[in-house]
Amino acid sequence: MLKASEQDVQKVFTRRALVLAGGKLALIGALGARLYYLQVVEADRYELLSRGNQFNLELLPPVRGRILDRNGVALADNQDNFRVEIVREQTDDVAATLSALRSIIEVPDWDVRRVLKDVKRKRAFVPVTVVENLTREEIARVAVNAPYLPGIRIEVGRSRRYPFADTAVHITGYVAAVSESELTGDPVLELPDFRIGKSGIEKLHDLGMRGTAGRRQVEVNALGRIIRKLPGEDGEPGRDVKLTLDINLQRYATERLSRGNAERLPTEDPRAQLALAQAEPAMRDLYADRQTVLVDAEGKVIEAESGSAVVMDVHTGELRALASAPGYDPNPFNRGLSAKDWEELLTNPRGPLNNKAVSGQYPPGSTFKMLVMLAALESGLAGPDTKFFCPGHLTLGDTRFHCWSRYGHGWLDMKQSIAQSCDVYYYELAKRIGIDRISSIAKRFGLGELTGVDIPGERRGLVPSREWKLATTGVPWQMGETLVAAIGQGFNLATPLQLALMTARLVNGGKAVVPHIEFPNGPPEAAEDMAVDTRHLEAVRVAMSEVVNGPRGTARKIQGSPDDVKIGGKTGTAQVRRITMADRASGAYKEEKPWRFRDHALFVGFGPVEAPRYAVAVVVEHGGGGSSMAAPIGADVLREALRIDPPGPTASGESGAPTPERQDG
Incomplete structure (x- = not known):
C-alpha cells in the first residue's frame, strides 16, 4: 500500500500528465486543422501564388534608333557591348579571381573595390559586372583563360556609339544613364543598361528612338535564382532619325574652323618639333598625346580656334x-x-x-x-x-x-x-x-x-x-x-x-x-x-x-x-x-x-x-x-559645299548649287 504522501504525489503527477497530454493533443489538432485549411481549403489559391512566384517577367531593352546623315551614314548607332561578370557562388575567392583577371586584361583599382563591395551586398548567385566595353581581342583573351577564372563569365549587351565623336556631338547630343528625377514609373527606365537622350537630337527625339521593350518569362526557384529562360515577345526597335546634314562637309567645316590660319603638321615633322621645343610648357602638355600640331605663320604652336x-x-x-x-x-x-x-x-x-x-x-x-x-x-x-x-x-x-x-x-x-x-x-x-x-x-x-x-x-x-x-x-x-x-x-x-x-x-x-x-x-x-x-x-x-x-x-x-x-x-x-x-x-x-x-x-x-x-x-x-x-574659312567651306554637291536644278527651279591690321569694320 502506498503511503498517503506518495498517493498525493502520484495524483499530482497524473493530473499534470493529463494536462500536458491534452495540451499536446490540442496543438496537434490545431496544426492539423491549419494544414487542412492550407492544403485543402486554400489549395487553389496557393497553387496560383506558387505558379506566380515560379515565373517572373523579364523586360528586354529595345534597340535604340540611329541618327543618320542625308546619305545614310550613321552619326549615332549601336554596337555590341562585351562585358565581364563574376558570380560569387562559383568561386572560392573573389579577390583571387579578380587578381587573375587583371593579369589578362586591364581592370582599374576602383572597379576592383566596387566589385568587392557589390558581391557582399548581393546574393551569391547574382552576377556583378566587373568591366564593360571590352574589345573583341580582350574578350578572346578572357575566353581562352576561362578554365583558370572560376566565377567569371562573358555577357554581350548593346551600347550607344558615336563614330564621329566631337565632330557631330553638338547635333547628335548624347545618351546617359537615367537619373532618379527622370524616372516616370516606366519599368524600362529602371533597367541597368538603359540610356536616354540628354541633349541634341538624342533628347529631342528620345521617345521615338527608344522603341518598345520586349518581354520574356524566366523560371526561378524560391531564392530567386533563374532556372531557365522561356521564349518571349521581341520588342520593337526605335525609329531612325535622318538629318539634312552632310557629315563629309561637317567634318571639313569643323577641321577648317579649328585650324584657322595655322598649318596642321604631323608631330614628327621637324617644324612641329621645333615649334614644340620653343613653346610654353602648358602648350606642350596640350599636344602631349596628339598626332598633329597647329603651327602658325610665325612658327609658333597655337591652340585650335573656337x-x-x-x-x-x-x-x-x-x-x-x-x-x-x-x-x-x-x-x-x-x-x-x-x-x-x-x-x-x-x-x-x-x-x-x-x-x-x-x-x-x-x-x-x-x-x-x-x-x-x-x-x-x-x-x-x-x-x-x-x-x-x-x-x-x-x-x-x-x-x-x-x-x-x-x-x-x-x-x-x-x-x-x-x-x-x-x-x-x-x-x-x-x-x-x-x-x-x-x-x-x-x-x-x-x-x-x-x-x-x-x-x-x-x-x-x-x-x-x-x-x-x-x-x-x-x-x-x-x-x-x-x-x-x-x-x-x-x-x-x-x-x-x-x-x-x-x-x-x-x-x-x-x-x-x-x-x-x-x-x-x-x-x-x-x-x-x-x-x-x-x-x-x-x-x-x-x-x-x-x-x-x-x-x-x-x-x-x-x-x-x-x-x-x-x-x-x-x-x-x-x-x-x-x-x-x-x-x-x-x-x-x-x-x-x-x-x-x-x-x-x-x-x-x-x-x-x-x-x-x-x-x-x-x-x-x-x-x-x-x-x-x-x-578664308568661309570661302573654303562654301566652295567645299559646292564641290561635294555641284550646281544643278534647285527646288525653286533656278540654276544653282544643290542641295596684320584690321581691314574692315
Whole structure:
C-alpha cells in the first residue's frame, strides 16, 4: 500500500500528465486543422501564388534608333557591348579571381573595390559586372583563360556609339544613364543598361528612338535564382532619325574652323618639333598625346580656334553643316563620365559643351550693314547712288564715332560702302532712317527672334529698339546708340545660325525660309514671300559680290582663281571691349592682346554669285579681323559645299548649287 504522501504525489503527477497530454493533443489538432485549411481549403489559391512566384517577367531593352546623315551614314548607332561578370557562388575567392583577371586584361583599382563591395551586398548567385566595353581581342583573351577564372563569365549587351565623336556631338547630343528625377514609373527606365537622350537630337527625339521593350518569362526557384529562360515577345526597335546634314562637309567645316590660319603638321615633322621645343610648357602638355600640331605663320604652336560655321541651302533652309568648335567626345557619357572629366569640360574657357551655332551670341559687326542698306532702300530715304564723304570719323554732339579706316574712305556710293565696309557711311544712313526701320528689317530677316530650327538650345539674340531699351533700362534711346547699332555693335547680338539665315533670305529673292536639320518626309513647302523689292535685294547681292570680287573689297584675297566658283560675302569684326581715345592716340589697340580680349572675326557669304544656292556664316571667337581670319574659312567651306554637291536644278527651279591690321569694320 502506498503511503498517503506518495498517493498525493502520484495524483499530482497524473493530473499534470493529463494536462500536458491534452495540451499536446490540442496543438496537434490545431496544426492539423491549419494544414487542412492550407492544403485543402486554400489549395487553389496557393497553387496560383506558387505558379506566380515560379515565373517572373523579364523586360528586354529595345534597340535604340540611329541618327543618320542625308546619305545614310550613321552619326549615332549601336554596337555590341562585351562585358565581364563574376558570380560569387562559383568561386572560392573573389579577390583571387579578380587578381587573375587583371593579369589578362586591364581592370582599374576602383572597379576592383566596387566589385568587392557589390558581391557582399548581393546574393551569391547574382552576377556583378566587373568591366564593360571590352574589345573583341580582350574578350578572346578572357575566353581562352576561362578554365583558370572560376566565377567569371562573358555577357554581350548593346551600347550607344558615336563614330564621329566631337565632330557631330553638338547635333547628335548624347545618351546617359537615367537619373532618379527622370524616372516616370516606366519599368524600362529602371533597367541597368538603359540610356536616354540628354541633349541634341538624342533628347529631342528620345521617345521615338527608344522603341518598345520586349518581354520574356524566366523560371526561378524560391531564392530567386533563374532556372531557365522561356521564349518571349521581341520588342520593337526605335525609329531612325535622318538629318539634312552632310557629315563629309561637317567634318571639313569643323577641321577648317579649328585650324584657322595655322598649318596642321604631323608631330614628327621637324617644324612641329621645333615649334614644340620653343613653346610654353602648358602648350606642350596640350599636344602631349596628339598626332598633329597647329603651327602658325610665325612658327609658333597655337591652340585650335573656337567658334562656329553654318552652311544652309538658301532655297529650302536645309542645314548641310552646323559646326561648333571645340567639341567633346560623347562616348564616355554612355559609360559614365568621371567627375574630373566633367569638371574639365565645365571649366574650359572655350566652352566645348556649348553649341555655338545656335546658342552662341555675338555682335554681328559689319555683317549687319546689308540690313541697314536694305532698310534705307526700302524706306526710300537713300538709293544706290547716295554718296557720303568719310574722313575717318563722324562727330555727333561732343562724341566722335570712328571708322575702322583711320584716314577715311573719301566719297563712297552704297555699293562701295559695303565693299569697303565704311563705318561713317552707315553712321550717316542711320541718322537718316532711324533705329525703328533698322530694327524692323533686322527682325524680318531672322535676327532677334528664334528661327524655329529643330535643335534644342537655340537662343534668340537681340535686336535693340526704343521700346526694348526703355523697358529694360528705363532710359530713353539716344541717337549715338543708333549709329553704333548701324555697324552691328552696341546691344546687337546674333547667333551664327541667324547670320546664315539672314544671308539666305537676302540672296534667295526674299523668301522666308526656315532652317531645319531633320530630313523632310516629302517635298518642301514653298517659303513665304517677304514682300521686299527684288531690285533692292539685287543691289545688296551685287554689293556683296563686290566685297569678294571687287578691286577694293575687304575680302578680295579670297576671290580665288578663275576656275574657282565665284562667291559673294561680307566680312565683319566685332569688338569685345571699347577702344578709348587714349588707346587710339598711343596705338595700343593694335598691340597683341590676350585671347579673351581680341575681336571676334565674322564672315557671311553665298555662292554661286549668279545663282545662289548655299549661304555660309562663320564666327571665330576672338579670331581678330574678319577679312584675315573668318573670310578664308568661309570661302573654303562654301566652295567645299559646292564641290561635294555641284550646281544643278534647285527646288525653286533656278540654276544653282544643290542641295596684320584690321581691314574692315
